[in-house]
Amino acid sequence: xxxxxxxxxxxxxxxxxxxxxxxxxxxxxxxxxxxxxxxxxxxxxxxxxxxxxxxxxxxxxxxxxxxxxxxxxxxxxxxxxxxxxxxxxxxxxxxxxxxxxxxxxxxxxxxxxxxxxxxxxxxxxxx
Amino acid sequence: xxxxxxxxxxxxxxxxxxxxxxxxxxxxxxxxxxxxxxxxxxxxxxxxxxxxxxxxxxxxxxxxxxxxxxxxxxxxxxxxxxxxxxxxxxxxxxxxxxxxxxxxxxxxxxxxxxxxxxxxxxxxxxx
DNA sequence: CCCATGATTCAACGATCATTGAAATAGTCG
DNA sequence: CGACTATTTCAATGATCGTTGAATCATGGG
Numbered sequence: 033x034x035x036x037x038x039x040x041x042x043x044x045x046x047x048x049x050x051x052x053x054x055x056x057x058x059x060x061x062x063x064x065x066x067x068x069x070x071x072x073x074x075x076x077x078x079x080x081x082x083x084x085x086x087x088x089x090x091x092x093x094x095x096x097x098x099x100x101x102x103x104x105x106x107x108x109x110x111x112x113x114x115x116x117x118x119x120x121x122x123x124x125x126x127x128x129x130x131x132x133x134x135x136x137x138x139x140x141x142x143x144x145x146x147x148x149x150x151x152x153x154x155x156x157x158x159x
Numbered sequence: 160x161x162x163x164x165x166x167x168x169x170x171x172x173x174x175x176x177x178x179x180x181x182x183x184x185x186x187x188x189x190x191x192x193x194x195x196x197x198x199x200x201x202x203x204x205x206x207x208x209x210x211x212x213x214x215x216x217x218x219x220x221x222x223x224x225x226x227x228x229x230x231x232x233x234x235x236x237x238x239x240x241x242x243x244x245x246x247x248x249x250x251x252x253x254x255x256x257x258x259x260x261x262x263x264x265x266x267x268x269x270x271x272x273x274x275x276x277x278x279x280x281x282x283x284x285x286x
Numbered sequence: 287c288c289c290a291t292g293a294t295t296c297a298a299c300g301a302t303c304a305t306t307g308a309a310a311t312a313g314t315c316g
Numbered sequence: 317c318g319a320c321t322a323t324t325t326c327a328a329t330g331a332t333c334g335t336t337g338a339a340t341c342a343t344g345g346g
Contacts, residue, residue: 057195058195058198058273058276058279059195059198059278060193062189062190062198062269063189063193063194065186065193066191066192066193067186067190068184068186087322088322089321089322089323095305096305096306097324098305098307098323098324099304100323101325104323104324105324119313120312120321120323121321135272138269138271138272140268141265141267141268142189145185145262146185149184151184152185173341175294194334196334214292222335223337224292224293224294225293225294225335225338226334226335226336228293231293232294233333244293248293249293
């Protein structure tokens with residue numbers, strides 16, 4: 033609303049909200065994990081060979097673009113993932129270190145749990 | 160609906176539903192953990208000195224009886240806790256061994272996470 | 287047998303959820 | 317510029333959630 037000096041950085045795209053990791057509450061994290069599609073996004077992300085190289089568009093097998101966007105937002109607002117824009121594409125990644133500092137050991141067991149279970153859909157992300 | 164031979168066991172009270180541990184899905188577990196009151200119930204239960212001795216009535220600081228009953232049901236239906244009736248009282252306990260077998264390591268990190276965080280309400284259960 | 291107690295159930299409420307499909311936005315490339 | 321692509325936003329839906337308070341149920345004790 034108060035933007036003045038732009039046109040300098042071309043690839044700044046609208047910034048999406050990411051909470052400070054200290055402000056993230058356990059109950060909100062678990063609520064964000066309480067959906068099979070979101071667990072699917074998380075494990076697929078965790079199993080991606082190269083870190084921070086997973087395009088949002090790589091998840092289309094899991095849901096429609098618009099529904100994916102909704103679930104991406106849930107994970108992001110719960111402090112679990114980060115969305116980074118690069119040109120016309122967005123990349124999704126897990127906030128590993130921060131999250132580990134905030135809730136030590138939690139993410140690993142969550143991912144292990146989701147990975148082991150056949151009710152969680154998975155995709156192979158071709159980077 | 161088809162009860163015939165009763166009156167033998169006086170203290171059988173209506174049985175509450177507990178899912179088979181194999182039928183429990185990760186997404187449902189996380190959804191059940193996605194509420195501060197339920198996390199409060201869980202950590203208070205985990206910190207209770209004597210196992211399987213926590214009366215439902217011991218949690219009244221966390222919510223009204225009727226709301227507690229609702230949250231107890233959520234935890235129970237997600238396979239996390241067990242409710243046992245004894246006379247006019249009900250006892251609540253964590254399905255430790257079963258749950259550990261089904262989702263190794265998960266419950267410990269969940270409880271640790273909840274225990275560490277000030278947003279999760281706790282009570283001391285006097286057994 | 288009636289009453290007190292512990293706990294669940296029910297009905298109602300506003301709020302949020304997951305999902306859909308259409309529209310808007312941002313960036314790229316001809 | 318204008319078409320195209322990747323992604324988000326919006327509006328609308330039915331479903332489920334968390335909460336309240338009143339009603340119900342089960343048990344034990346006078």
